[in-house]
Amino acid sequence: MNIEYLHYFLDVAKTKSIAQAAKLNFISSQGMSRAMGELEKELGCQLFIRYSNKLALSPAGEELTDAAARVVDDYNALLDLAAAKAQPDHAPCGSLLLDCQNVATLAFFPQKAKDYLLGAREIIFRESQNSQIRQSLLASCAERDGDALPAVGLFCFFNQERHSEDEGLAALEEHGFRYRPYLRTFDKAMVCAASPLAQKDVLTDADIATRPIVATNSHLYTVLSKRFGRDAIALSSANFALRRQMVEADSAVSFLPAIAELTTPEDGGYVLRPMERPYEVEIGFAGRERDLEAPAFRALIDILDGFYGAHQDAGLYTLCG
Template sequence: MDIHDLKIFLTIAQEGSVSKASKILYMTPQGTSKVLKNLETEMGCQLFIRDKSGMQLTESGERFREYALKDVDDYYQVKKDILHIEQRQKKVVDLLSAYGILRLLTPDCLVAFKEKYPDIEFHYREYPDLPVEQLFAGNEGNVAFSIGDFDEHLYQVVPLETFPIRLLVNEKHPLAQKESVTIEDLQGEPMFIESSQFHIYHLIVEKCEKAGFEPDIIFQTSGFSLCHKMVKENKGISVAVDFIYDDMREEGMKLIPFSDGIYEWKACMLTRRDEEENEGVQCFRKHVQEWLQKIRSGEITR
């Protein structure tokens, strides 16, 4: 048996059906059944029994499943560990980034890095904030950009930039007359906001809950652009940060600060403290910090 056989067995156990497992695995039912039969022959036992509700694990099958789960998990962990060793030796930058941060740095930052260091292998993947954190915590990638506060015992954290989160409204909306707002001002207002996979969603929802109400979120999205569009049409309110608002600036909208606490979009660069950095990651960190300094000085326009 091999890891592929164990994955087939685990999929059958999860689905309770050879035919359902075959569809997920892109195999024929005959091929899936053959693997199962070979496993049962090798182990000298029946792994499943069939009843009206489908295929159920036998007692031996349950024990085999425990070992199969561990073996598959160990296999993929070893693959990740070896990948990190190879990346360190070969000067690889494997970047996981939350949406919005590339808008902060500008795409030219990555283009310039690849041109400056053609010998460094560079990979880039972009996700919402929370999937980036989950993937990075699971040993995916070797450097990450994300939003929020992070455990500095686990990660080396390099702050990039922090922006206040402000209320975004149409100039015709009654709240547009205020110089500042509190979270209570959001009560009963239809809101467009980034989804629960983003830090900004949880910050706003938690503040509303602490104030004793649930926000009237009528639509969640994967980016700021739809929020801006709906506010422009005066169909609701939203929240945004300055640099994205400036980048997408249109007439008829207004950003209003919150006056009742800290509302921040804090972008950070992360590496793992328990993982030796390769030369490529060190060069990338230095490049990003220098690039941001050029943006601040006006040498580079965002």
Template sequence: MRFEALEYFTAAAEQGSFTAAARQQFVSQQGLSKAVAALERELGCRLFERDGARLRLTDAGRALVPHARQCLAARDDLAAAMRPFARAAGPLNRPAASPPVLHAAAFVADSLFSLLDRELTAAGLDDVAIIEHSYAEIMGELERGGTDAVFALCLPLDEARELARAPHVAFRPLFLTEIMLAGSSRFIRPGKGAFSLERVAELPVAYYNDAVLNWIVRDMFRDCPLENVITHASNLTRIANYLTAGKAVTFTDSLSVFLSQPDERLAYAPIEGAARFCMGFAHRSDEAPDAAALAYVERFEACFRARCAAYLADPAHQPAA
């Protein structure tokens, strides 16, 4: 049992939300959720139930809270007791280097970093603190200045071109991707071609609530609005349940499809006239960026290009220089 999982559990119990707990712990929401799910499997019981938009502790969860806090307190007491015995000099007494800090749009943290989890771990790139922000917050920080932060964000192509032209911003585009459709065989049969926007608009849809994705979807369907939205929320588990039960389709993108593990319950299809967007890294060009974060970005880009060489071989996925 990992102390990290107990920390995430107690944070979620106190905050009543995986999203709020992840923000407090400086990790992605999906990473925190996965750690809690692994703890539930290890203990053999459910610790949380959904109560509307909030998490509710189960009886097992309520019973675990004091024990988890006791374990974490014991860990801290042990570290404090050993500190006086640490050698005054030498490698064991040198403080560990702080992990690099990357500021990311929630959609990027929940998708790209999770999909590349295995590769990033193998490359030693999993030791990074990811602080999530809304798209508006990131753009505001880049506009105001006075920050050395490095941001990871995705945005529509027109906005990416404008950001690349901004005199006060250094923008490093990494890849382009396009919206695709995902669903069960009830709705999608592989090899049957692309769906028209009009056809998609008639289907039951469950999709992720993110400011940039909302913007992209609204623009895609401006002439034929979605007629049957079953859920539009940041609850990935609920959306996945709708998909696998054959109750709805959802929106994904070509890179996510490329990186996803095969799942016989799901199929994917292109959409005619689908919106495309760009993912990249940005920081102020008139101020010195966080050196550790920038070094991390360079290593991340190298790891991404190695893993996604086949994806980037398609010119449609290559950002303009």
């Protein structure tokens, strides 16, 4: 089960609105509707009663809300425990929880930044998805007077209509968080190095559609399904090793932000090719002002500034600062 769908379900149950929950989670209404349909199919029961002008929880949906909340809470507790155990010793006072969107983690951090994140005792690093990061930040806010760590989230937005993002970010800002966009880039197609597609300088939509498409997550799934149709997408998975294996076998096409050319060395199995109609990817950080200025986080930003400042002429991104 996609744990993110349970986050979505709880937001739909709370707001009684597909559109409102979609905005909170930075996805389209169509993407939220699809996610709820897939969750209902997997659970084998109807979660909502859909009227012409409103949405209500079904009796089963009412009963499952508390159970879904417990699953989400237990999952978050598991991640917190795993993050703590991953540290060589007890985290020192002033440590920072850095919750990172998994696609951004893969493509955004250069090796020096990855080495820093894995070696810094002051940072507890965790990969998540946008909706989970938002929940984690809000939880840290609620527990700020207790033992919760300072927290910063790294978000990744795929070509969304801006109002879909602004609503979710505004919900964070209401609780004292600030969003700082860092850079904007664009996706490239990830194809088998031995494929005829690898010989082309630019790929058209028709070129890409000659292979099944493997999307990275629900956000990108929405973008790609609008463009290529849902039947063209064979799989939606955050597992990069799986996507890469399928691409290298020439059984699928996937996608990575263009900045991956700088941060993820190609080793012969796959190559990145520009698309005739690329879509934008925005990467940015959200946190409380004092957390965004924490020494451990500023050290990471200094590494990123040094790296991306030196590669601006590559034409693969624009800095937002």
